[in-house]
Amino acid sequence: MSTVPLASFERLLGDLTRILQASEGALVSHYSAETAPAEIRLRPLDWPIEPALTGPAAGIPVTHTNPKQPAAFHAGGDRADLNRIGQSGPGGKLNQNALCQDCPERMYPVRQFYQAGSIPVLVVYFAGSFYADEMRRDLSRTNRIGTDAEDELFERMLQSLAVRPTALHYQEFVACHFNPERSSPADWQRRARNCGKHLQHTIETRSIELVILSGPSAVMLLGKETAQKQVEQPGLFALTVSANRPPxxxxxxxxxxxxxxxxxxxKLARQQGQTQEYDHFKAQESRIKKQMLQSLQTALQRWL
Structure with a gap:
């Protein structure tokens, strides 16, 4: 097998550089008029401030009704066609989010963006990617809210309250995958507004009586400030999903x-023998988990 001397490669590279620089409209000349990649100042994605929906009526007390009474939202249309909205129907019917054309820049729709439950509680989550360095696979056909570890954590919390994870409804918001490298805060805000109709559709047709918003989905729906406030001061609040419907x-x-x-x-602090940091993270983790459990218990008390 013949080999090419290193000197030959060096000459070829040198000739290629001169050709690119000398050619009219060459790539190098175009590049020289732009900012070099190494000089581009990157900044983290700033969350949109404005909510995607009408927003929560903060401070309005929530009154629980008798679970045997009719739900605030009544189903409309053919219920048979709405069975397992997140899956293909008879004859290969496309999913609701796959049929949506509101966001033409999407990469592809979430494969199973909705999973039906048996009690009128809807968990709204986002398992997609906001940053280029954390591209996540679509696990919606096998998992509920994200990775195996995320599902296992949420299931443990529900099971500690004697709630079957399969009893709840789940819906991903937003319901499509997008390229995070080409997405601005305004893009995410527009997508959330467009996707609000799918959430409203589920709430109405499934007679949902309680919505649990998780992480990024809460930020996109409520806006950054309101979502952060609701996390720091947990408790039920009245969410307006439509101007024509009660909260x-x-x-x-x-x-x-x-x-x-x-x-x-x-765990890392413990492995590295950082006792002070370990105690800090352990206390913080314990406080947050206890707070989440108490909030879930209060919200789900009608079905416990």
Missing amino acids: IPALVLRSASAVLALESRR
């Missing part, structure tokens, strides 16, 4: 990924 009780929870990040930091 519905809702709860904001930290995302499972955020709690798992705390667990990882605690």
Whole structure:
């Protein structure tokens, strides 16, 4: 097998450089008029401030009705066609989010963006990617809210309250995957507004009586400030999903990924023998998990 001397490669590279620089409209000349990649100042994605929906009526007390009474939202249309909205129907009927054309820049729709439950409680979550360095696979056909670890954490919390994870409804918001490298805060805000109709559709047709918003989905729906306030001061609030409908009780929870990040930091501190940091992360993790459990217990008390 013949080999090419290194000197020959060096000459070829030198000739190629001169050709590119000398050619009219060459790539190098175009590049020289632009900012070099190494000089581009990157900044983290800033969350949109404005809510995607009408927003929560903060401070309005939530009154629980008798679970045997009719729900505030009544189903409309053919219920048979709405069975398992997130799956293809008879004859290969496309999913609701796959049929939506509101966001032409999407990469592809979430494969199973909705999973039906048996009690009128809807968990709204986001398992997609906001940052280029954390591209996540679509696990919606096998998992509920994200990765195996995220599902396991949320299931443990529900099971500690004697609630079957399969009893709840689940819906991903937003319901499509997008390229995070080409997405601005305004893009995410527009997508959330467009996707609000799918959430409203589920609430109405499934007679949902409680909405649990998790992490990024809460930020996109409520706006950054309101979502953060609801996390720091947990409790039920009245969420307005439509100007023509009465508010519905809702709860904001930290995302499972955020709690798992705390667990990882605690374990790392222990491995590195950082006693002070370990104690800090352990106390913080314990406080947050206890708070989440108490919030879930209060919100789900009608079905416990």
